[in-house]
Amino acid sequence: MAQFDSVNPARPSDVVGTFAATGAAEVDAAVTAAAEAQRRWAQVPVPARAEVVARAGEVLRRRKAELAELVARECGKILLEAGGDVQEAVDMASFVAGQGRSAWGETVPSELGSKLCWTTRQPVGVVGMITPWNFPVAIPSWKCFPALLAGNGIVLKPSEHAPVCAEEFVAACREAGVPDGLIQLVHGFAEPGAALATHPGVGAVSFTGSVPTGRKVAAAAMETGPRLVSLELGGKNAMVVRPDADLDLVVDGALFGAFGTAGQRCTSTSRLIVHPDVAGELVDRIVKRALDLRLGDPTRPSTDVGPVINRASAERIQSMVEHALTEGASVACGGRVRLDVEGCDGGAFYEPTVLVGVDRAHRIAREEVFGPVLAVMEVADLDDAIDVVNSVEYGLSSCIYARDINTALYAVDRIDAGIVYVNAPTIGAEIPLPFGGTKHTGNGFREAGARGIEQFSQLKTVYVDYSGRLQRAQIDTPGVS
Numbered sequence: 001m002a003q004f005d006s007v008n009p010a011r012p013s014d015v016v017g018t019f020a021a022t023g024a025a026e027v028d029a030a031v032t033a034a035a036e037a038q039r040r041w042a043q044v045p046v047p048a049r050a051e052v053v054a055r056a057g058e059v060l061r062r063r064k065a066e067l068a069e070l071v072a073r074e075c076g077k078i079l080l081e082a083g084g085d086v087q088e089a090v091d092m093a094s095f096v097a098g099q100g101r102s103a104w105g106e107t108v109p110s111e112l113g114s115k116l117c118w119t120t121r122q123p124v125g126v127v128g129m130i131t132p133w134n135f136p137v138a139i140p141s142w143k144c145f146p147a148l149l150a151g152n153g154i155v156l157k158p159s160e161h162a163p164v165c166a167e168e169f170v171a172a173c174r175e176a177g178v179p180d181g182l183i184q185l186v187h188g189f190a191e192p193g194a195a196l197a198t199h200p201g202v203g204a205v206s207f208t209g210s211v212p213t214g215r216k217v218a219a220a221a222m223e224t225g226p227r228l229v230s231l232e233l234g235g236k237n238a239m240v241v242r243p244d245a246d247l248d249l250v251v252d253g254a255l256f257g258a259f260g261t262a263g264q265r266c267t268s269t270s271r272l273i274v275h276p277d278v279a280g281e282l283v284d285r286i287v288k289r290a291l292d293l294r295l296g297d298p299t300r301p302s303t304d305v306g307p308v309i310n311r312a313s314a315e316r317i318q319s320m321v322e323h324a325l326t327e328g329a330s331v332a333c334g335g336r337v338r339l340d341v342e343g344c345d346g347g348a349f350y351e352p353t354v355l356v357g358v359d360r361a362h363r364i365a366r367e368e369v370f371g372p373v374l375a376v377m378e379v380a381d382l383d384d385a386i387d388v389v390n391s392v393e394y395g396l397s398s399c400i401y402a403r404d405i406n407t408a409l410y411a412v413d414r415i416d417a418g419i420v421y422v423n424a425p426t427i428g429a430e431i432p433l434p435f436g437g438t439k440h441t442g443n444g445f446r447e448a449g450a451r452g453i454e455q456f457s458q459l460k461t462v463y464v465d466y467s468g469r470l471q472r473a474q475i476d477t478p479g480v481s
């Protein structure tokens with residue numbers, strides 16, 4: 001088996017873990033083992049499963065500081081945000097555990113006498129999960145906890161850039177009492193992911209990552225399907241700023257939304273659609289603050305912006321910025337790869353970048369950058385601004401800053417996205433509400449929230465006739481001739 005290293009993006013000579021890349025035969029063995037453990041787990045009452053999930057949350061809470069250090073080291077997130085990543089998993093455990101004693105289905109009155117009608121949920125069997133690197137603890141938790149509650153076995157293929165975080169997450173689950181074999185980990189690049197997505201023993205595939213990979217995974221999964229395939233993909237998230245907006249709030253929100261996690265969140269703010277009356281002042285203020293952001297080792301509390309995941313990613317961002325310049329945009333700040341950040345030998349950083357003079361037709365205004373680049377577009381008319389928001393293939397997150405509530409709610413109604421914030425940046429989702437997007441950001445499923453369980457379970461409709469005689473629906477219905 002080929003080996004690969006997971007390295008610290010801030011100092012690639014620091015190897016965080018070395019793994020054997022899993023081949024198709026090992027994926028097959030993992031699915032078989034998970035299926036065997038799942039048959040027993042499915043017999044455990046739901047509230048008892050929920051207790052295991054709750055304990056996993058407690059283990060993660062206890063280990064939060066240590067795991068945050070690991071997230072920072074393996075994925076380059078600054079410590080504050082790395083702590084948020086772990087906290088999301090803690091919150092998800094608490095939310096999902098509560099679902100173990102909540103409504104599990106619906107009941108309806110029957111059209112016939114002496115008859116009961118209800119729905120319940122049944123597990124899908126083994127869920128194949130393929131996850132990205134940018135929320136290396138949170139995203140596995142978003143998938144694993146509801147899947148466990150629903151009574152499934154799991155084979156998790158984490159990103160090749162975050163295998164150690166995944167190992168630690170699964171170790172926390174095992175410490176909490178998740179039975180042996182129920183969660184299997186397979187490591188590597190595309191090959192184990194593809195083998196998992198097409199394995200006939202996998203009842204559902206849950207994928208989070210980029211649009212191109214999601215398309216491949218879904219197509220492959222359905223070739224040997226049909227089966228449940230849920231996709232959580234990229235974003236091209238916009239912030240609309242109206243002339244009456246509180247600019248102090250906008251500046252804080254734009255900096256956090258665009259440059260937090262070095263712009264490598266699916267919900268990062270990458271377009272600023274601003275009214276011309278305030279555009280000049282706003283850009284000046286954002287640029288001034290962006291220039292003060294300190295690039296550095298993400299494990300140091302003084303660092304504001306960590307590295308991007310690797311050199312190839314920095315070069316891809318650079319080529320997108322250069323292309324924007326050829327299309328007529330200009331750099332208000334940033335716009336350079338930095339390989340010389342103190343204490344980060346070999347780490348690739350990208351300067352927080354603001355591009356002005358961007359047009360909605362430019363590539364930088366349409367494609368996901370996945371880096372700290374904010375494209376500014378000036379648009380006066382509100383309907384026009386909403387058209388620009390909606391003009392891309394993605395529909396994940398969005399926000400509008402306006403003091404006038406009518407303006408804000410008008411936009412909320414018309415923006416085509418899974419998430420809309422008012423007077424807050426495009427990042428900041430909370431666990432109890434659904435998370436996901438419209439258009440090419442996904443295929444209609446939502447993670448988190450009360451319906452997050454839907455991608456990991458199937459509905460079963462149950463009818464019980466205790467009349468002791470044959471009753472024919474739509475034929476013997478009393479009072480209906």
Ligand code: NAD
Nearest residue numbers: 131132133158159189190193194209210213232233234266
């Ligand atoms: P990616 O698409 O490169 O990889 C995601 C996962 O797919 C990794 O585990 C990778 O090894 C695996 N993979 C790659 N090729 C595969 C194949 N042919 N078959 C099966 N698996 C394969 O994404 P990434 O760079 O890890 O993450 C960044 C992307 O994820 C961005 O586009 C971001 O917007 C998106 N994302 C979306 C959400 C969301 O909830 N909507 C959350 C986080 C990240």
